[in-house]
Amino acid sequence: MSTTALASPTDIEDFGRELDELRDEIIGTLGDRDAQYIRGVIATQRKLELAGRALLFASWLPPAWIAGTAALATAKILENMEIGHNVLHGQWDWMRDPKIHSTTWESDLASPSAQWKHSHNVVHHTWTNVLGKDRDIGYTLLRVSPEQPWHRVYLLQPVYNVFLALVFEYGIALYDLEVERIPAGDKSLKETWTQLRAIAGKVRRQIIKDYLAFPMLAGPGFMPVLLGNLTANLTRNVWAHTIIFCGHFPEGAEVFTEDQLEGETRGEWYVRQLLGSCNIDGGRLLHLMSGNLSHQIEHHLFPDMPSNRYAEIAPRVRDLCERFGLPYTSGSLARQTGSVYKRILRLAFPGPRHHRTAPAEPPATDLRALA
Amino acid sequence: MRGRIEAIHPETADAATLVIRPGRGWVRHRAGQWVRVGVDIEGVRHWRTFSLSCPPGGPDECITITVKAVPDGLVSHHLVRQAAPGMIVHLAGPDGEFVLPEPPPPRLLFLTAGSGITPVRAMLHGLLYGPATRGAARPGAASPRRDTGCRGLPDVVLLHSAPTPADVIFGAELRALAVRFANLRLYERHTRTGGRLRPSDVPDLCPDWTERTAWVCGPPEMLQEAEDHWAGSADRLHVERFRPATPTAGGEGGRIRFTRSGRQTDADGGTSLLIAGERAGVLMPSGCRMGICHTCVGRLASGQVRDLRTGQIHGEPGDLVQTCVSAAAGPVEIEL
Numbered sequence A: 001m002s003t004t005a006l007a008s009p010t011d012i013e014d015f016g017r018e019l020d021e022l023r024d025e026i027i028g029t030l031g032d033r034d035a036q037y038i039r040g041v042i043a044t045q046r047k048l049e050l051a052g053r054a055l056l057f058a059s060w061l062p063p064a065w066i067a068g069t070a071a072l073a074t075a076k077i078l079e080n081m082e083i084g085h086n087v088l089h090g091q092w093d094w095m096r097d098p099k100i101h102s103t104t105w106e107s108d109l110a111s112p113s114a115q116w117k118h119s120h121n122v123v124h125h126t127w128t129n130v131l132g133k134d135r136d137i138g139y140t141l142l143r144v145s146p147e148q149p150w151h152r153v154y155l156l157q158p159v160y161n162v163f164l165a166l167v168f169e170y171g172i173a174l175y176d177l178e179v180e181r182i183p184a185g186d187k188s189l190k191e192t193w194t195q196l197r198a199i200a201g202k203v204r205r206q207i208i209k210d211y212l213a214f215p216m217l218a219g220p221g222f223m224p225v226l227l228g229n230l231t232a233n234l235t236r237n238v239w240a241h242t243i244i245f246c247g248h249f250p251e252g253a254e255v256f257t258e259d260q261l262e263g264e265t266r267g268e269w270y271v272r273q274l275l276g277s278c279n280i281d282g283g284r285l286l287h288l289m290s291g292n293l294s295h296q297i298e299h300h301l302f303p304d305m306p307s308n309r310y311a312e313i314a315p316r317v318r319d320l321c322e323r324f325g326l327p328y329t330s331g332s333l334a335r336q337t338g339s340v341y342k343r344i345l346r347l348a349f350p351g352p353r354h355h356r357t358a359p360a361e362p363p364a365t366d367l368r369a370l371a
Numbered sequence B: 001m002r003g004r005i006e007a008i009h010p011e012t013a014d015a016a017t018l019v020i021r022p023g024r025g026w027v028r029h030r031a032g033q034w035v036r037v038g039v040d041i042e043g044v045r046h047w048r049t050f051s052l053s054c055p056p057g058g059p060d061e062c063i064t065i066t067v068k069a070v071p072d073g074l075v076s077h078h079l080v081r082q083a084a085p086g087m088i089v090h091l092a093g094p095d096g097e098f099v100l101p102e103p104p105p106p107r108l109l110f111l112t113a114g115s116g117i118t119p120v121r122a123m124l125h126g127l128l129y130g131p132a133t134r135g136a137a138r139p140g141a142a143s144p145r146r147d148t149g150c151r152g153l154p155d156v157v158l159l160h161s162a163p164t165p166a167d168v169i170f171g172a173e174l175r176a177l178a179v180r181f182a183n184l185r186l187y188e189r190h191t192r193t194g195g196r197l198r199p200s201d202v203p204d205l206c207p208d209w210t211e212r213t214a215w216v217c218g219p220p221e222m223l224q225e226a227e228d229h230w231a232g233s234a235d236r237l238h239v240e241r242f243r244p245a246t247p248t249a250g251g252e253g254g255r256i257r258f259t260r261s262g263r264q265t266d267a268d269g270g271t272s273l274l275i276a277g278e279r280a281g282v283l284m285p286s287g288c289r290m291g292i293c294h295t296c297v298g299r300l301a302s303g304q305v306r307d308l309r310t311g312q313i314h315g316e317p318g319d320l321v322q323t324c325v326s327a328a329a330g331p332v333e334i335e336l
């Protein structure tokens, strides 16, 4: 793989060993502080949701509508990103609290947790950025890498990507169905049907709650409450779409082919995770609201490490990369988002020819041009 | 369910009684039963079993457990040394068969050592102060006169061992009870000076021991001796274990797959499926952690397990195995 051009095999194994040590060190110090952190975030999220819904009941006052919608959107984002995503990764399983456990958590999302865990934790985290394996490359809808063969439909991708952003949670849920496996016989219709029903159940519950029950409780405030809930859901969707796309699709993120994976060692696995991920620079609020996916690199190296520790290890991971001459891609949210949209726009059109064999020596800041 | 620690009373240098107010939905226990207590230490929840040391229906429906800090004991140390009023614990139960029949037998023998007094203390209160129908005095009814027993009150002998007089948990209270109630006879053995209480000592201390119904709670050796030497009918001997008998040395071990949580881990033959699962982050149910309560059972999907108590290898697909006393004997899949 191209990584071999970056570091010698022994270096890669040393790199892996140091990361293993870093992981052990952090896992060994998990304790009350971490438990308090996640319980605190959950408590804050509950209060925000409650406040949001309460404020929306007074939504004939425009400031109340704005504040309520903002609180609700924030609560939904926190629930999906910093809490749900990370709990489902098993980051908090070590606490043995059945209320905060990957096997019991049900996220406020359209995807049933079990399906999401399969497609995300298993498929995406194992096969990160491997063409034909990691279905997260473009979520099978978009062309995000020059290695994906071009097709006419991709001409429309700048448009339908915006649509995807708006309905992102449903997009993810349907994507988890892996419908493209059905024609090949890899997946039975029956299994798909069962999954579809599970999704429908969750979607129905969400629709009833956000678009029927709460609006009706508000009586004359039906419409403002419904619109508030809709806005909150859309905001959450667009935000999640942005953060997740910034994690793997800006320039600098590499893709791999299956043959590069043959006999992959632990060290090489780490390097692939590193090269396939991009961080977003920002303050504590950004990290929190992105579910610490702003530390996408650290998250991909250690998917089950509690997210509150990513910020702590990030400087050390960066140092490590520098020492081993490996790129550590990161940029501001604006820059990474711009880069993603530029890429989606560019790859809507055929080309460019990609030179996989070209010697690659991209330092963190010098991102290879795609065109 | 959750409970709040309302107060903590030191009992001896290394034991303390915790007064806990259970959340709503607590089912009243029977004297002698235990409760499972989940304690968060350094962010991790640990479940242990403790006998309730109070009779049911205490003031404010609070319950008490009395914990002795065992050497290197994680949870017992935390509860005795670190816990403070206001701390929240998790509760499950009550449960257990170490209880008195209703009505109680006319003559009883309690054989206890160390913290083994806890369930017996709860029973004594029930027996001596008991329901009003049994004609006993109620707690707080301070009567300077010595109750002369009889009046249908059962005849109780308590043989209790502890290293020194100061190490007797509930020492002052037990002595006061023995002074007050003629139908309670207390014998304390202080093992540091008097040596261990042997089965051969019992006939001297309690000549009619074979005619009594016995409740025994103490270290494994004591329970073993009681079971070996018991001469009365088997249904009149009740024992309560706080610790597993003697865990047998490990066998081969193997890879354990927890199918429902999708985790797997390698464990040696001396590590229970329960401990291996907990280490791997699986949400393992557990209670006594020594093979008595069956809280921890999981359905075996494939492979075999070794019973850590007996060394026996057993298990067929579909069997419910107690994870706390079973170790992997080769690769194992369990539906947890």
Ligand SMILES: Cc1cc2nc3c(=O)[nH]c(=O)nc-3n(C[C@H](O)[C@H](O)[C@H](O)COP(=O)(O)OP(=O)(O)OC[C@H]3O[C@@H](n4cnc5c(N)ncnc54)[C@H](O)[C@@H]3O)c2cc1C
Pocket (backbone or CB within 6 Å): B034, B048, B049, B050, B051, B052, B065, B066, B067, B068, B069, B070, B071, B072, B073, B074, B075, B076, B077, B115, B118, B119, B240, B241, B242, B243, B288, B289, B290
């Ligand atoms: C039905 C039942 C009722 C119980 N009631 C009480 C009670 O009323 N009061 C009470 O204090 N405890 C009681 N226990 C024991 C209690 O559940 C714990 O096992 C005990 O407190 C030790 O836990 P730990 O976490 O401190 O020790 P761990 O950290 O689990 O073990 C540390 C070390 O202590 C040893 N050890 C484990 N248990 C004991 C023990 N009981 N005595 C001595 N060494 C031990 C272990 O082998 C190990 O080497 C009861 C147990 C059962 C099963």
Ligand code: FES
Pocket (backbone or CB within 6 Å): B285, B286, B287, B288, B289, B290, B291, B292, B293, B294, B295, B296, B297, B322, B323, B324, B325
């Ligand atoms: S935990 Fe009680 S039998 Fe296993």
